[in-house]
């Protein structure tokens with residue numbers, strides 16, 4: 001049996017995290033062939049992203065401060081693991097080399113006062129590369145025969161659309177097979193830095209946020225693995241975000257489509273393509289708790305068994321806003337909606353949800369808060385340029401709630417149940433959409449009301465109380 005196992009950043013960075021992960025890998029590698037994928041430690045990618053966006057205005061002291069902070073996050077687990085002196089020295093040397101490179105890259109941004117998409121990717125890649133040094137040292141200490149590889153070393157090839165590079169599927173399959181299969185035959189565990197890859201011209205690229213789950217499934221596809229196990233810090237995929245709903249339960253089984261909808265709506269911060277390679281190849285994916293490795297977790301299964309639950313979970317996406325275009329001129333004018341989405345697309349704004357009122361005098365789109373202002377100015381300038389006079393309004397403090405479950409397909413009355421549960425809490429619904437797959441009903445509420453609505457929906461629609 002061949003299994004690709006991915007370990008999330010929160011798990012790796014928890015107290016005693018790397019020794020805990022090492023025990024899981026050590027036990028598994030005695031029974032099966034294992035490929036390991038790791039993320040950056042904890043929120044290091046967020047820190048790098050923040051540094052990348054701000055380094056243009058930093059001076060050298062600020063760069064040094066930042067490097068010290070990143071050094072601290074990685075040297076703490078190295079020290080705590082009480083490694084043999086030689087292993088420790090080797091890891092520290094490697095860490096310092098990477099930190100020197102990181103410092104050079106950040107200083108470059110700060111001197112040039114410019115951040116290109118290429119340097120942004122290079123900066124983000126340090127999270128997984130630094131983590132790889134630390135985790136590898138721990139695995140070697142546990143006596144596991146490993147080979148540490150970046151995504152590029154492992155054979156993952158992408159184009160050079162920096163920020164969210166597209167996989168070169170055929171080349172990747174061939175490259176990964178050539179690299180990983182001989183290691184597995186020799187009984188070596190390949191340890192691959194997730195999220196990062198290499199373009200054909202040899203540049204560092206990244207797969208997009210949350211990309212290390214995607215690394216795991218694309219490797220599994222390439223080596224024809226039997227399963228993918230995503231180890232995280234909770235029991236699997238739950239009926240609601242456990243940080244909001246204390247009574248959230250583990251969902252034992254989900255179809256790929258349901259899991260994708262949930263991932264999109266915020267459960268487990270999933271990359272939009274995370275499940276695609278596994279779905280296409282029919283490889284089951286398990287989400288498991290690294291703190292409780294004896295539990296089975298959630299199985300995302302190719303068999304798509306029909307479950308009795310109608311709505312399986314409720315998810316919440318915060319940090320979004322609504323941009324609304326309104327005006328008489330929109331009425332009965334074919335192509336207006338197309339124009340609106342073309343303008344948003346050109347401005348690089350990703351639309352999460354849309355609705356148009358029946359009167360046609362309003363079209364609203366939900367977008368990430370970070371792109372709300374960009375969306376509004378792209379629309380007001382772009383529409384007036386083509387002679388459409390319309391008002392553009394933004395509402396910044398809203399959240400999207402989504403109820404997800406395949407059982408909702410063709411079940412009458414679900415929408416009524418959902419909205420009466422929300423109404424009973426006195427929360428006002430701002431905008432509604434149902435995916436045509438009927439796998440989800442999603443709607444927008446004011447952010448201050450969102451947790452109250454999640455709790456109410458979980459009780460009445462998911463748990464059926």
Ligand code: ADP
Nearest residue numbers: 008009010232234236237238240241267268269
């Ligand atoms: P990792 O660091 O392992 O990649 P993620 O950040 O991708 O983990 O996602 C795990 C976190 O997602 C959990 O710790 C949990 O707080 C949060 N989460 C939100 N909604 C859900 C849900 N429905 N099921 C499971 N986890 C959820």
Ligand code: ASP
Nearest residue numbers: 039045195209210211212
């Ligand atoms: N470290 C990357 C991120 O935070 C990839 C991942 O964790 O999956 O987006």
Ligand code: MG
Nearest residue numbers: 008210268269
């Ligand atoms: Mg993640």
